[in-house]
Amino acid sequence: xxxxxxxxPKSRAxxxxxxxxxxxxKVLDVAEEAFQARGYQASSMGDLMATAGVTGGALHHHFAxxxxxxxxxIEERVAAAVEETWIEPVRMAPSARxxxxxxxxxxxxxxxxQGFVRGCPLNNLAHELSLADPDFxxxxxxxxxxWRQAIADKISADQQAxxxxxxxxxxxxxxxxxxxSGAMSMAKTAQxxxxxxxxxxxxxxxxxxxxxxxxxxxxxxxxxL
Amino acid sequence: xxxxxxxxPKSRAxxxxxxxxxxxxKVLDVAEEAFQARGYQASSMGDLMATAGVTGGALHHHFAxxxxxxxxxIEERVAAAVEETWIEPVRMAPSARxxxxxxxxxxxxxxxxQGFVRGCPLNNLAHELSLADPDFxxxxxxxxxxWRQAIADKISADQQAxxxxxxxxxxxxxxxxxxxSGAMSMAKTAQxxxxxxxxxxxxxxxxxxxxxxxxxxxxxxxxxL
DNA sequence: TCCAAAACAGGACAGTCATCCTGTTTTACA
DNA sequence: TGTAAAACAGGATGACTGTCCTGTTTTGGA
Numbered sequence: 001x002x003x004x005x006x007x008x009p010k011s012r013a014x015x016x017x018x019x020x021x022x023x024x025x026k027v028l029d030v031a032e033e034a035f036q037a038r039g040y041q042a043s044s045m046g047d048l049m050a051t052a053g054v055t056g057g058a059l060h061h062h063f064a065x066x067x068x069x070x071x072x073x074i075e076e077r078v079a080a081a082v083e084e085t086w087i088e089p090v091r092m093a094p095s096a097r098x099x100x101x102x103x104x105x106x107x108x109x110x111x112x113x114q115g116f117v118r119g120c121p122l123n124n125l126a127h128e129l130s131l132a133d134p135d136f137x138x139x140x141x142x143x144x145x146x147w148r149q150a151i152a153d154k155i156s157a158d159q160q161a162x163x164x165x166x167x168x169x170x171x172x173x174x175x176x177x178x179x180x181s182g183a184m185s186m187a188k189t190a191q192x193x194x195x196x197x198x199x200x201x202x203x204x205x206x207x208x209x210x211x212x213x214x215x216x217x218x219x220x221x222x223x224x225l
Numbered sequence: 226x227x228x229x230x231x232x233x234p235k236s237r238a239x240x241x242x243x244x245x246x247x248x249x250x251k252v253l254d255v256a257e258e259a260f261q262a263r264g265y266q267a268s269s270m271g272d273l274m275a276t277a278g279v280t281g282g283a284l285h286h287h288f289a290x291x292x293x294x295x296x297x298x299i300e301e302r303v304a305a306a307v308e309e310t311w312i313e314p315v316r317m318a319p320s321a322r323x324x325x326x327x328x329x330x331x332x333x334x335x336x337x338x339q340g341f342v343r344g345c346p347l348n349n350l351a352h353e354l355s356l357a358d359p360d361f362x363x364x365x366x367x368x369x370x371x372w373r374q375a376i377a378d379k380i381s382a383d384q385q386a387x388x389x390x391x392x393x394x395x396x397x398x399x400x401x402x403x404x405x406s407g408a409m410s411m412a413k414t415a416q417x418x419x420x421x422x423x424x425x426x427x428x429x430x431x432x433x434x435x436x437x438x439x440x441x442x443x444x445x446x447x448x449x450l
Numbered sequence: 451t452c453c454a455a456a457a458c459a460g461g462a463c464a465g466t467c468a469t470c471c472t473g474t475t476t477t478a479c480a
Numbered sequence: 481t482g483t484a485a486a487a488c489a490g491g492a493t494g495a496c497t498g499t500c501c502t503g504t505t506t507t508g509g510a
Contacts, residue, residue, distance in 0.1 A: 023458080039353060041266040045498060056499085058458050066498065119352065123407075126414045127352035128264060131343065141415045148411075171430070174408070174423035181410050182348075182403030186373075189351045190366045198399035205396070206431030248488080270468055281469085283488050291468065 024062045026052050031069055032077045036121050040070055040128050067133065070125075074139045078121050082143055087150040095163065096154035100176045104200040107180075111193035119188035122147075123181045148173040179203060249287045251277050256294055257302045261346050265295055265353050292358065295350075299364045303346050307368055312375040320388065321379035325401045329425040332409075336418035344413035347372075348406045373398040404428060 030052040034043040045066055049059055063069035086103055093099030111117050118124075122143055129136035152169035159165060164172075183199040255277040259268040270291055274284055288294035311328055318324025336342050343349075347368055354361035377394035384390060389397075408424040 037356065039266070039357070041264070042357065044496075046496080055459050055461095057460065057501090057503095060499075061457060064499090118356065123410055124352055126410060127344065127349055130414045131262065132264070132267065137414060137416070144411050144414055166430075168427070168430070171423045171427035174411075174420050175404055175427035178407030178411060178420065178424045179400055179404040180407065182405065182407030183399070185348055185351060185406050185410070186369050186399075186403060189355045189362060189369055191362070195399050195403065198396045199403045202393070202396035202400035205391075205393070269466075271466080280489050280491095282471090282473095282490065285469075286487060289469090 023054060023058055027054055027059055027062060028073060028077060032073050035070065035073055036118055036124060040125065071135060071139060074125060078125060079143050081121050082147050086147055090151055090154050095158050096151055099154060100151065101200065104180065104196060108193050108196040111187065117187045117191055117193055120181055120184040123184060148177050151176050248279060248283055252279055252284055252287060253298060253302060257298050260295065260298055260350060261343055265350065296360060296364060299350060303350060304368050306346050307372050311372055315376055315379050320383050321376060324379060325376065326425065326429065329405065329421060333418050333421040336412065342412045342416055342418055345406055345409040348409060373402050376401050
């Protein structure tokens with residue numbers, strides 16, 4: 001399928017690859033997929049080379065070490081994935097609350113239809129690499145931080161419109177990201193996305209909040225949500 | 226320090242080890258520590274042997290493969306850790322809500338005083354091994370399940386005492402475990418336990434629950450919690 | 451057209467890994 | 481005390497792994 005990319009063209013008119021930076025992009029594609037599916041340590045450079053159809057010399061030219069490759073995956077791909085699936089949808093949502101709700105629901109629906117759970121790319125790499133290397137840790141921590149900040153900013157925006165006046169932005173964001181990450185961990189381990197829905201519903205009901213008034217309050221809220 | 230254990234005794238009266246199953250226990254100790262600190266793949270059998278002061282033959286005698294060793298760590302150590310730090314405290318707590326709150330607070334306090342965060346043992350191994358091997362995955366999923374069930378059972382017990390009538394046990398448990406796991410992931414990545422406190426406070430305020438009534442309700446609740 | 455630099459090919463290399471094997475010692479039991 | 485089985489010692493082994501090195505090809509600018 002990708003033979004025309006790896007094949008060597010003979011004529012001057014045709015370039016070696018049909019798009020610039022194509023080799024680097026292909027390696028990043030394969031590495032992103034492999035690190036996500038098997039993890040960093042379990043993905044050998046040999047496997048990556050074979051899957052990407054790239055020689056050792058080419059790979060080493062673009063990424064001097066395996067660590068450099070992983071750093072590029074984190075900064076260019078994982079950060080973009082968080083941006084795409086979380087930050088941008090929350091920014092576009094009518095409110096922070098509705099944004100979080102809709103992302104939870106969208107991810108749950110996606111996982112249910114595709115049948116198996118690979119987990120959150122950021123969370124997966126964060127667990128494996130945070131303690132292994134400071135550079136990895138800092139890069140990953142920055143993405144987590146930006147993720148939470150985007151949600152907190154949305155709460156602040158809501159507050160300037162007179163809503164969410166009793167909500168602490170940082171704490172709301174921390175709980176949203178933590179419950180999502182944790183739910184994905186369990187979903188990955190159980191290979192079952194239903195825990196995501198459980199978490200979302202518990203979040204909507206404000207389970208930890210009240211001793212007695214929960215049920216009555218929710219009748220009203222279910223219209224709003 | 227442990228020389229008297231690994232040293233070979235010469236007399237009949239003295240045993241090779243001063244307690245039965247000592248060698249196996251020591252290997253499990255070292256493996257548990259190493260898997261927690263560096264992960265499964267990053268921990269080589271050679272390192273484990275050296276740290277435990279055990280030869281290859283001895284290790285292989287008790288654990289035929291590295292996988293068997295990891296399975297034993299999961300079933301004997303990780304499960305026990307979850308039991309000790311979560312299940313038992315929740316069972317003993319005056320209510321599910323208070324149990325969850327106190328475990329969160331206790332872990333946060335412990336992390337803050339010891340200065341760095343290694344993460345949740347269950348969560349760490351779950352991320353690395355869930356997709357790698359079905360046997361690992363099933364063992365880990367069982368621990369997660371028992372953890373949630375213990376919290377759900379406590380909610381059910383509260384309900385039989387007339388409390389928590391508006392709370393769904395499964396959903397409450399899912400959110401408690403998910404937010405804890407996710408908060409630990411972030412704390413590990415950021416090497417900062419403060420996100421745990423943020424999550425706990427957001428949980429106590431029921432951040433996701435209400436549009437307008439949050440602040441007023443919390444004034445009342447702060448006495449109860 | 452020419453040439454220096456970048457991009458890539460392809461194998462070599464030293465090191466590490468998990469596992470296994472053959473002996474030797476200790477234990478449990480009769 | 482005698483003996484079979486368990487517990488351990490300690491190295492051998494073959495299969496990777498990540499990295500690097502020397503050529504060759506392609507490219508962009510003069």
